[in-house]
C-alpha cells in the first residue's frame with residue numbers, strides 16, 4: 001500500500017515542550033504532512049493529573065475524540081466535563097484545554113489538526129495554565145465550537161446498494177452541526193463490510209478503536225486531486241468481535 005496502516009504502538013512519543021503547555025503523559029503524531037497527509041493526526045494518553053494547558057491554533061480547527069476516561073475541558077470562557085464517546089470541534093483562534101482531574105483513570109484522546117502538516121503549522125500559541133479558578137468554575141457547557149456525545153447521535157440510513165453494509169454508522173460531526181469536516185463512527189458486527197468505493201473530493205483518515213478487519217486501498221490519480229485512503233490501527237485484540245472505527249473526511 002502506498003499509505004500503509006500505521007499502528008500507534010510503532011509511533012515514537014513526540015517530545016513536546018512543557019513550558020508551552022504540553023504536560024501530556026504520552027503524545028504521538030502517527031500521521032503528518034511528512035507521511036503525505038494534508039491533516040495531522042494525534043494520539044494522547046493523559047494519566048491522572050496531566051493536562052494540555054490553555055492554548056489555541058491560529059491557522060486550523062482541531063477535532064478531538066475521547067476514547068477512554070474523562071476530564072475537564074475549556075473552550076473560550078466555557079468549562080464542562082467530557083467522557084469517552086464525546087466528539088469535539090475547537091475552532092481556529094479559540095482558546096481550549098483538557099485536564100485529567102481524576103486520581104485513578106487514564107484518559108485517551110485522539111484527534112486531527114485539520115489542514116495542518118504538523119503542530120507548528122497549526123499556529124500553536126500557549127495561553128497559560130489551568131488554574132484553581134478554572135477547576136471551580138461552573139461547568140455549564142460551551143458557547144464556541146461543537147461538543148456532542150455519540151449516544152445522542154442517531155444512526156444514518158445508508159444505502160446498501162451503494163456499498164454501505166455497516167452495522168451502525170453515525171456522523172457526530174458534519175455540516176449538519178456547522179463543520180466543514182465530517183467525522184464518522186462506524187460499528188461493524190461480524191461479517192459486515194464497507195464495499196469498495198472512493199471519495200473524489202477529500203481525503204479520509206480512520207482509526208481502529210477496537211476489533212480487527214481487512215482493509216484495501218488504491219490511490220487513483222484523478223484530474224486534479226488524489227483520493228488518499230490512510231489508516232492507522234490500534235490494539236488488534238482477538239477478544240473483540242465488533243470493529244469500531246472513528247474517522248474524518250476533510251473537504
Ligand SMILES: [Fe+2]
Nearest residue numbers: 055057062096
Ligand atoms: Fe489544541
